Amino acid sequence: MTLNEEATQIQDYLEIHCSDNPAEIQQRIRELAVYTARTGKMLADAKMVLNTKKTSEIQKTIISIAKEAHLAAAVQSALLKSICIEESYLVDWLDRLNASCTHQSASMITLLSYAKEEMKLSGAQF
Numbered sequence: 001m002t003l004n005e006e007a008t009q010i011q012d013y014l015e016i017h018c019s020d021n022p023a024e025i026q027q028r029i030r031e032l033a034v035y036t037a038r039t040g041k042m043l044a045d046a047k048m049v050l051n052t053k054k055t056s057e058i059q060k061t062i063i064s065i066a067k068e069a070h071l072a073a074a075v076q077s078a079l080l081k082s083i084c085i086e087e088s089y090l091v092d093w094l095d096r097l098n099a100s101c102t103h104q105s106a107s108m109i110t111l112l113s114y115a116k117e118e119m120k121l122s123g124a125q126f
Contacts (some may be wrong), residue, residue, distance in 0.1 A: 002050075003042055006095055010035055014100050018108065022115045025108050032105040034079050039098035050087035058083050 018028050028099065053059075059080060066076040081088065 002044055003090060003094070006042065007090070007097060008037075010039060010097050010101075011093075014097065014119060018111075020111065020115060022112060022119075025115065026083070027113045029105055029108045032101050032108065036098060036101040036105065039094055039101055043091065043094040043098055045088045046087065050084055050091050053084050053087055054080060 013031070018024060052059060062079050062083070065071075066079070070079075
């Protein structure tokens with residue numbers, strides 16, 4: 001499975017609404033912990049792919065074209081960014097997925113605490 005395919009699966013999971021069922025909230029917290037770790041690794045992998053592409057033959061080609069055409073450094077940088085647009089997008093996306101997992105985990109913990117307090121006040125068992 002590619003990083004893009006896996007990121008799409010994680011994105012789909014993060015877009016699922018969670019009920020206020022404490023058992024479901026607990027399960028989601030467990031799953032989010034795994035996704036947080038996984039998206040962190042995926043982010044590092046995507047950055048490696050991006051950095052590898054930036055230092056590959058494409059970069060050498062851009063530099064040689066830029067020297068011949070006497071392009072400014074800013075233009076050279078823009079050319080490199082345009083060549084690495086898909087890799088840069090994946091890095092940005094994975095960064096946001098990782099942050100979303102972290103934020104959702106915090107939200108789920110808050111919801112679970114709220115559910116526990118409600119049960120405590122109503123005399124129900126958790």
